[in-house]
Amino acid sequence: MQDIYNPENFTPYLYHAPENSGTGLPFIIRASRMGCGYEESFFCVQRNADYPYFTVHFLFDGCGFFHIAGKDYLLKKGDAFIITAGDAHTYSNYSGDPLGLVWIELAIPGQQELSGFFKMNHIHTLDAAHTEKPLAQLISIIKAQKAAPETDDFSLSKLYYAFLMDLLEAASLSPARSHPQLVTDALSYIEQHFTEDLRICRLSEHLHVSHTYLTRIFRRYVGTTPLKYISLKRIEYACSLLNTTSMSCERIGECIGMYDASHFNRFFTRQMGLAPSVYRSKNRETPT
């Protein structure tokens, strides 16, 4: 299992399908794009429901945050996340460490059925315990493309189909992450209150459990502590406000429940490795 994450597997690469691809034949699967490499330590991809591809990402390093279909998912090394075609989604990294990703964007005939299967079963992420086979297949496709770009639609399609079968197998082993009621209640309370001066003690009081017990259960199902989770939600919201509005940093701090401007500044800098104002000007320089 360890060997698959060997850095040699992940030298930066980006594949774009050739313009002329598309032979009019049925049943052929194509990748519009695929790639691997590190993303910056702060980045956010946000897409509307018009994104037409069935897309799979694997984290080979770092941890990330993924929103789709009204749910948030924390991701760790080895996990996969699946973008079902036609669903608005966001994925981002606010951890301060760069995020290693390998991914493929597929144009599949009948993909509504495929996306529908993942949506209906609420499978938007796959646990690292089950992703070895599809990840290895994707790495081998990328390696083969790097070594000698394959342009034969039939041969490529066989490789993509094999990847999809490995992915479906992983999905059938990795059921939807279902949370116990306590965790669902905690997530819902955080969702409603992370823009206010939310304290962990109030959260555990509200749920009638001890802070220690809440932290243990929450971490088991969500992958991190409630405190860290609230920080991620706040950082993400602050980043989106820095990117999309001209609100002052002070005002943005208030929007995530931090009424002391220097508190917000310290919090953001610690998390992201740079001050809010610097983050804003950096992102303005390189619009995506």
Add this chain to the structure above:
Amino acid sequence: MQDIYNPENFTPYLYHAPENSGTGLPFIIRASRMGCGYEESFFCVQRNADYPYFTVHFLFDGCGFFHIAGKDYLLKKGDAFIITAGDAHTYSNYSGDPLGLVWIELAIPGQQELSGFFKMNHIHTLDAAHTEKPLAQLISIIKAQKAAPETDDFSLSKLYYAFLMDLLEAASLSPARSHPQLVTDALSYIEQHFTEDLRICRLSEHLHVSHTYLTRIFRRYVGTTPLKYISLKRIEYACSLLNTTSMSCERIGECIGMYDASHFNRFFTRQMGLAPSVYRSKNRETPT
């Protein structure tokens, strides 16, 4: 190319999908049945439009006759014929020699699109020149199933998909058989008159060409001479009347333009290796 027809590849085999197959996962391709072996020297498979499978047969020996979508096709060793789902069809062997077939019946999600592609492009047969790759893939699937029956849906599905890609590649190399006008006119005249006392000289007169020229062009596109082709049409019609009616052999002879009962008897016996009455009683013993 020769090696693929090695008899060792075609020891009799019949695969039936296990009852419980069908996991509810999308995009999985299944074979309901597949097999290989020799068919008797006289047989006929006739199916209505409710046959739901996309089915591919390869002739590894002998020659056959295939009707689908209002057209007749003569098949030689190495050719494939494709039954598009939901199409009435007949395939048969009236050559007197046994017919060697290897075949697969596929249940494919989205198979309407696949069948539609073959129908729209009038590709119901593939020429032996292009079938090596899909035939080799089908033989290897059957060999693997014989050696160690694979029950993992994902692995099997990858093999079937690879077969389909090889088939599509062959289809893209093997365009629909289009006939010059002379051949189309000859086929249409035969279709209208083979139940009468049709003579080759009348056919060439009707088409305003010499008998020799007609035979040369006809053989190039249809794969046999007009005389042999008319015999096949007559034998096939006679067989279907023997199987499905209680008409006398004399009357059946008249139905294919042979008004002399002993002439019909000799003709049928020479072609099929047994007398019409024997054929009828044999087929009654073993209904299919």
